[in-house]
Amino acid sequence: MKSFHPLILLALTGSATQALAGGIQLYEVGQEGAGLANAGSAALASDPSVLMSNPAGIAALKGTQVSLNGQAVLGDLGFQRDSGNDFSGNEGGNPLPILPGSSFFISHAVNDRASIGFGLYGNFGLSVDYGDDWAGRYFTEKSTLLGISMQPTFAYKINDDLSFGIGPRLVYGYYNTEMAVDNNALLPVNPFKQDGQLKYKDTTTGVGLNLGLRYRMDARTTLGLAYTSKVKLDFEDSPQAKGIQNPLLQQALSGVQANNLELDMNIPQTLTLSVAHQLNDRWTLLGSANWQDWSDFGDIAVSLDTAGGTASGTVNRQYQDTWHLSFGAQNQLSPKLRWNMGVAYDSSAVKDQDRTVDNPMNETWRLATGLNYQLAPDMDVNLSYTLVWLGDMDVQQSKRSGETLSGTYPNSALHIIGGGVTWRF
Structure with missing residues (x-):
């Protein structure tokens, strides 16, 4: 959400709306740096995963190095209705x-x-599944958005202190979403007991570019500056409806189903400045500042409001740019064992009044820690844990009929557990 809105939570908007929300762009992909909450990400160069955050970093690596990593994101997020809710x-x-x-x-x-x-690597996207009986089913039931990046990289040392790197990036995007359609909309009575369903699924590819500079100021201090361009993902497919028993809705949906629905999304461009300072033989201090262009994520949606029986054009999600600040440290506990720790803050990509159930984002705090152990002279292993804290998030979302889905997501958080191994040849 990178910002944690940065891996983004996603789904659809409106009453049976076909709209793409945001997601979470994650810093964590199982590498050692995950235990630092992104602190120093563009300055440190301890393994080849640095090419994701700063392609210039691989110029500091010797020989051939290979990293294989894995992680799991566990959600702790639940919606609670309040007295203003109108949906069963x-x-x-x-x-x-x-x-x-x-x-x-x-x-x-x-x-x-x-x-x-x-x-x-995959550091963009997330998946939500509320089920088909929840109160917000006419807004979204389930949605998955994933972006998998493939990045060849070239880095060059201009001199002993300054390096630059470039990494063209091919992103494979997958999007799948489902929502309920109220069969009793537009009717004075409720003759239908079952909801209809609207589904949309597509895959696409997009291209971008990662650029970076890495400068060693002195024997103990290194600076890193990295830029990632936006990646445009154009999804285009025909929505599929089933179980629509209401003839008025069948007519309204026929036009939506007859044509391909184009959803244009931009993975945002980012700019990161990092510093790493070796305080002494044991301690290294780290920091990062980051900007992400979420205001250009995309104004995308085709909204079908079952109360009005009409389809509309694009929906502006009111996204705003985000910024990130992180601080961390590494403690070399022994010649073989290194302890990582970090704390980070990310601003929110949506204002409180624009938050929706398909996009329950908020400002976030990260607390991260991890260990890196030299198992053999040519092999390191690492484990990390990150708590992503979103806190309480109030939501009020209405249909044109005036019905409101109202409630809160209390004490919301993500837990990210990761680990990996690096071989050096």
Whole structure:
């Protein structure tokens, strides 16, 4: 959500709306740096996963290095209705199932100046599933948005202190969503006991570019500056409806189903500045500041309001740019064991009044820790844990008929557990 809105929670908007929300862009893909809450991400270069955050970093790696990582995102998020709610149904339970992920990185020093590398990773997207009996089913039932990146990388040492890197990025995007349609809409009585369903699924690809500079100010201090361009994902498919018994809704949906629905989404561009300072033989202090262009995420949706029986065009999700600040430290407990720790803050991509049940984002705090152990002279293993705290999130979302889904997500959080291994040849 990177910002934690940064891996983004996603789903659809409106009454049986076909709209893409945001998601979470995660910093954590199982690598050692996950235990630092992104602190120093563009300055540190301890393994080839650095090419994801700063492609210039692989110029500091010797020989050939390979990292294989995995992580699991566990949600702790639940909606609770309040007295202002007009919809029947349950509260959806925990809509965030366990979301597993993995990544692969490799780097190779061609000579004293040039290095090449490759990364396969997924740090964008999330999945929610409220079920088909929850109170907000006419807004969304389930939705999955995933972005998998493939990034060849080239880095070059301009001199002993300054390196630059470039990594063209190919992103494979997958989007799948479902919502309920109220068969009794537009009718004075309620003859239908079952809801209809509206589904949409598509895959696409997009391209972008990662750029980076890494500068060693002195023997103890390193700066990193990294930029990732936006990646445009154009989903285009025909929505599929089933179980629509209301003839008025059948007519309204016929036009939506007859044509392909285009959903244009931009994975936001980002800019990161990081610093790493070796205080002494044991301690290294780290920091990062980051900006993400969420205001350009996309104004995308086709809204079908069952109360009005009409379809509308795009919906502006009112996203806003986010910023991130993190601080961390590494403690070399022994020649083989390193302890990582970090804290980070991310602003919210939506204002409180614009929050929706398909997009229950908020400002977030990260607390992270991890261990890296040298199992053999040519192999390290790492484990990390990150708490992503979203706090309380109030939501009020209305249909044109005036019915309101109202409630809160209390004490919301994500738990991210990761680990990996790095081989050096």
